[in-house]
Amino acid sequence: MTKKDIFLNSTFTENSVWKQILGICSALAVTNLMINSLVMGLGVIFTLALSSFTISLLREYIPKRIRMMVQTLIIASYVIIVDLFLKAFLPEISKNLGPYVGLIITNCIIMGRAEAFSSKNPPVDSLIDGIGAGLGYTLVLIIISFVRELFGFGTIFGFTILGDWWTKWSIMVMAPSAFFMLAILIWIINSPKKEKVK
Template sequence: MAAGMIKKTFLAPLGKDNPVFVQILGICSTLAVTNKLENTMVMTLGVMFTTALSSWTLSVMRKWIPSRIRMMVETMIIATYVIIVDIALKAFYPEMWKQLGPYVGLIITNCIVMGRIEAFALQNKPMLSLVDGLASGMGYAYVLLVIAFFRELLGTGTLWGYQILGSWWTNWSIMIMPPGGFFMLAIFIWIVREAVFKEGTK
């Protein structure tokens, strides 16, 4: 296995195959926690852990899974890792676990995890699948972190809970409410796609 292949697999989801703004996958479970940077960080780490390890596990087992029941097996594998995340969070970081509520469990139905398994891990070697899963998780994470950065900064004037903007700042409370998440994601997709189209016409 060439090092170049690994590099290519790693870089694609960060740019031209980004799961969020190119494939519009899996925004369900995580957009809801982007009103705070800290929550988003923890949540996206959970997603990265799950995508990477479930891709790897499935890739190891791929030759023994009958194709008729593979969806069921995939769901089981994903759910196992999500349960690990949930239990670890509950044990080591109970306040965060309470805040995230049901959203940790919803990583199971996050289309990215299943999508990467179906599209990549079923055909590729374990190491490569691990890299792909990790990179997809990261491509997903940085988009959401950018969104969370702006939502928290504009919505409350804080970052990671620390006050950044002074008393002159009027909080845009719409940003931390549900519509803010929709608007931020739309603007992000708009900017990225506009840039991609410009590059394409050159």
């Protein structure tokens, strides 16, 4: 596989959210505002890329039976860096995201990529794979939060798009709408492919 293939594969073809249905917990939780989704996405891209890279660098040296422990340690370290960074420089967003930044540690996408890709492939490929998977995740978050913020608050990134005439849909700012939106998204993306397989 070329580098481009690795990237496209992890971003679209094998997209963690709509293809592997991983990491949907945080995808449901932080998608009420686009800015929250964007920052969360960037946090995940950073963590995924660097943890994949590090795990791949160390893959020859990590003893097999404690590999999960080592992976978690590496992932957690990068997540804490993201958390501290947000607290120091973007306090408002850090407050909005609440515990979900810390919970990136348990995001299945990151462990998934570590197990499936970076523990078997060279560092640069793993880095690209990590960035790709992170972008794929961010893409889903942005799509869902776009719809939720537009209908729920009438804004995009905080700028008013729909004026006072628009009746805000309360359901869109609450958790259930995230379930609907994610389900619809997965349905739309996966339905044409299924026929091809048959």
